[in-house]
Amino acid sequence: MNASHGIVTIDTGFQRPRFDAAYLVVENGRGAFIDCGTQHSIPAMLAALAGQGLAPAQVDWLILTHVHLDHAGGAGALMRELPNATLAVHPRGAPHMIDPQRLVAGATAVYGEDEMARSYGQIVPIAADRVRVLADGEVVDLSGRALLCIDTPGHARHHLCVWDERSRSWFTGDTFGLSYREFDNADGAPFVIPTTSPVQFEPEPLKASIRKMLAQSPEAMHLTHYGRVGDVERLGQDLIAQIDAMVALARAAHGHDYRHARLVESLTGLYVDRARAHGAPLSAADVARLLEIDIELNAQGLEVWLDREAA
Structure with missing residues (x-):
C-alpha cells in the first residue's frame, strides 16, 4: 500500500496479486473507500485503515463505481464493519445492493455455488437507509474534499466514475480499461485494453465516457485493474x-x-x-x-x- 494526496491503493487479493484494487481516500482524519473487492477483501480494507491511523468509525463513505462482484461483492459485509459509513452508488446499482438476490442468482448461474463461495464469499444486503443514490454530477463531501461522481455508461449502465480535484485524477472502475503492471514497458509506460464484460457493453457510450474523463485534463487514473496510471491522453x-x-x-x-x-x-x-x-x-x-x-x-x-x- 502507498499513499499520495491521501490516496491509498489496496490490493484486494482477488484472483492474483495486483489484479484487483480498491482505494482509500483520507482527508482531515476521515476516510472514504472507493470500491471494496469481495467479502474476502475485508481484512485488507481494514488493514489499510489501520495503516493510516484510522478506526472503522472514521469512514464516512463507501463509493461503488459499479456493482460487478469484483468491485462490490464485499460491500454489505464491509458496511457491517463501518458504523458511520454511507454507501454511495449509481441509481441502477442501488437496488442490487439493498436486495442482492438477483445479483447472486445471476452470478451463481454463471460460476456455480462452489466458485461463488471461493471467489466472492457471502453477498450481504445493505439497509436502504444507509444507501445514497448518486445523480449524475453529484458531489460526495469527504470532510471538505469534493468527490464528483458522473454517470459513465459503456462497460455497464450502472457505472459511475469519481473525480478528485485534489489529485486531479479519476477513479475509473472499469470505464478506463485494464492496465496490469506486468505489461509496463522498460520506460515504465503502461499498456491498456478495454473491458467489455457481459452483459451491458455499449461501444459508443463507452467511448463518450472516456472522452468525458479526458476533457477534465486529468493527471492520472486510478483503475480497479490495476492501480494508478499516468500518460492518460495516450491511453x-x-x-x-x-x-x-x-x-x-x-x-x-x-x-x-x-x-x-x-x-x-x-x-x-x-x-x-x-x-x-x-x-x-x-x-x-x-x-x-x-x-x-x-x-x-x-x-x-x-x-x-x-x-x-x-x-
Missing part, C-alpha cells in the same frame, strides 16, 4: 482505437460457425500485437495467459452486444 486514445478494432473483429466473426472461438482467437491476436508494439516484456504466450480471463469476458461482452444490435 485514452488507445482505448478508443481498440474499442473500434474490437467491434470490427466482432462484426467479422458474426454469423460464422464457432463465432466465440473465432472472436477469442482474433482478440488474442489484437492484444498480443499491441503488447509487442508497446514493448511489454512478455512473450506472446504470457500475454495470452495473463489476459485469458479478460479475453473470454470481452468475447462474451461483444457477443451479447452483437446479438442485441441484431435483434
